[in-house]
Amino acid sequence: MWTAPAVGEPPRNNRERGFYMQVAVIGAGVMGPGIAQVWMMGGHQAVLVDVDEGALKKGGEVIRESLSMMREMGIVAKEPDQYMTLYTGTTSLSQAVEGASLVIEAVPEMPDIKQSIYRELDRLCPEGTVIVSNTSSLPLPDMFPEFRPDRFFVCHFFNPPAVVPLVELVKTERTAPEAVEWLKDELARCGKKPIVVNGFVMGFLxxxxxxxxxxxxxxxxxxxxxxxxxxxxxxxxxxxxxxxxxxxxxxxxxxxxxxxxxxxxxxxxxxxxxxxxxxxxxxxxxxxxxxxxxxxxxxxxxxxxxxxxxxxxxxxxxxxxxxxxxxxx
Ligand SMILES: NC(=O)c1ccc[n+]([C@@H]2O[C@H](COP(=O)([O-])OP(=O)(O)OC[C@H]3O[C@@H](n4cnc5c(N)ncnc54)[C@H](O)[C@@H]3O)[C@@H](O)[C@H]2O)c1
The missing domain is CATH 1.10.1040.10 (N-(1-d-carboxylethyl)-l-norvaline Dehydrogenase; domain 2)
Structure with a gap:
């Protein structure tokens, strides 16, 4: 049974549930599917959520095609079907985040849309959940200071996210250092090269x-x-x-x-x-x-x-x- 970590405790992983941890990715546009794929390739369960069923369907196809190409080029060890067992697509945000240790928001760069999602997440996610945004430009933790001040920061992937190794983690003075370190380690285990940017600077690094x-x-x-x-x-x-x-x-x-x-x-x-x-x-x-x-x-x-x-x-x-x-x- 998945239990939420206590406040201040880094999220736990869940090997006993048949996969390492569950990651919810919100938004199946240009970035979301590739971000979900990163976690699947790292052995995690990825749940992709979008309000648009068409985007969700295309997102699943994009992941499968990318995995096929990687398999053909000898980059990944397993067949796409084997990775796809770690994938779920849904239009239900509550279903996506239920049991997730990590939530990655990748919806359009519009503060109102992002804020409405954070309101929902605040209601749905236990306090220990690490919640990050893939924003490329918005100082979101400063814009919404009441929202999970220690557990909400920026995790910026590059397009195409399943391929480009770098990920920028942007923390503020209020971000819990252990949450950033935890995510950094998990990303590195997925083959990524994360770096930490201390404080919001426009355009990050x-x-x-x-x-x-x-x-x-x-x-x-x-x-x-x-x-x-x-x-x-x-x-x-x-x-x-x-x-x-x-x-x-x-x-x-x-x-x-x-x-x-x-x-x-x-x-x-x-x-x-x-x-x-x-x-x-x-x-x-x-x-x-x-x-x-x-x-x-x-x-x-x-x-x-x-x-x-x-x-x-x-x-x-x-x-x-x-x-x-x-x-x-
Ligand atoms: N496109 C890039 O190259 C790139 C690179 C790095 C970072 N980013 C950042 O990543 C984020 C996403 O960018 P994108 O280019 O993938 O956007 P996109 O417009 O391609 O996709 C966003 C998806 O979010 C969905 N969505 C909208 N409202 C939603 C809601 N309430 N719940 C669930 N899903 C919802 C849309 O249906 C759409 O499928 C943005 O913050 C952007 O700045 C983009």
Whole structure:
């Protein structure tokens, strides 16, 4: 019989129930199914919940397809059917969270929708349950300070969540450290690479780093110094090529800190510190050229190219993941 952990006690796992623990994932959109898959691959029971039955059905199919592809590429040890025994889809929030040690909210980035779910969760979940949000931008524990102050924080996965190893855990001053440590350990056991961000900063860590590079890229293209395809060649053939295996601080140590300091003192003053978006992107958004999803962005994805690039991306990410797992277990 599952019993709720006492207040202040980290959630318990439930091997005697035939699986390690139950994880409820709320929202079967772009992120939810992949997040559920992470836990299934780690041997946990995942319950995916959505108000939309169509999304739920598609979510289950997405998980199965992803597992099939991983099986074909030799990434996972078992057949999709074996993992799918650890999966349940439901439209009932109360059914999903009954017995769950961990609840992950992944509904649209709209505070009102999220808040209504937290109200329900407050009623349904025992006090020891760890409840996290996959938000990419909202300081939710500060926005809803009455809601489970010590057990509610941010757990930010990256798309596609079943593949990208990093997970950012963002805690506040009030978050119970043992809840964060517990989740960090559980994610690591599922093969993830969690990091902790101490306090809310806009964009957390990864999106800040990425936006800093994107701002510079947009700035240089806007100035006419380089073309978008050349920026991408540089990202793939130099920055990404090395950064896959060499972190930023690692790289600075390799270069030599005196050289980094010298180059930084020359280049920093010339970098973009523009706070407004350049015209080359706002103009595209105005015209509806939104990228892969609309068939045109900085590049052209018409005539079936969108499906082709998505498939290629998925395969290459899985190949990269195989290498990552081999060299950074
Ligand atoms: N899309 C990304 O690449 C990405 C990456 C990292 C984080 N995030 C964050 O993850 C969260 C989810 O994003 P997404 O892109 O998966 O959203 P999405 O819009 O694709 O999916 C959200 C799902 O939530 C469902 N939903 C809405 N109200 C609900 C309710 N009351 N109960 C249950 N389900 C409900 C919707 O039917 C939908 O299927 C957001 O906070 C977003 O900022 C997204």
């Amino acid at each position: 990864v999106n800040r780093l990425q936006m800093a590079m994107m701002r510079e890229a947009l700035h240089l293209v806007q100035r006419g110094v380089v073309r978008p395809d050349d920026v991408d060649t540089a990202a793939l053939a130099a920055i990404g090529f090395k950064t896959a295996w060499q972190g930023m601080f690692d790289t600075m140590d390799y270069i030599g800190l005196d050289t980094v300091a010298m180059a930084g003192s020359i280049i920093f003053p010339d970098l973009s510190n523009e706070t407004k978006l350049p015209e080359i992107i706002t103009e595209k958004v105005r015209r509806g050229h939104l990228g892969v999803k609309s068939g045109r962005g900085f590049f052209n994805y018409a005539d079936g190219r969108a499906a082709e690039v998505m498939q290629r991306r998925q395969t290459l990410l899985l190949e990269q993941w195989k290498l990552f797992k081999k060299h950074m277990p």
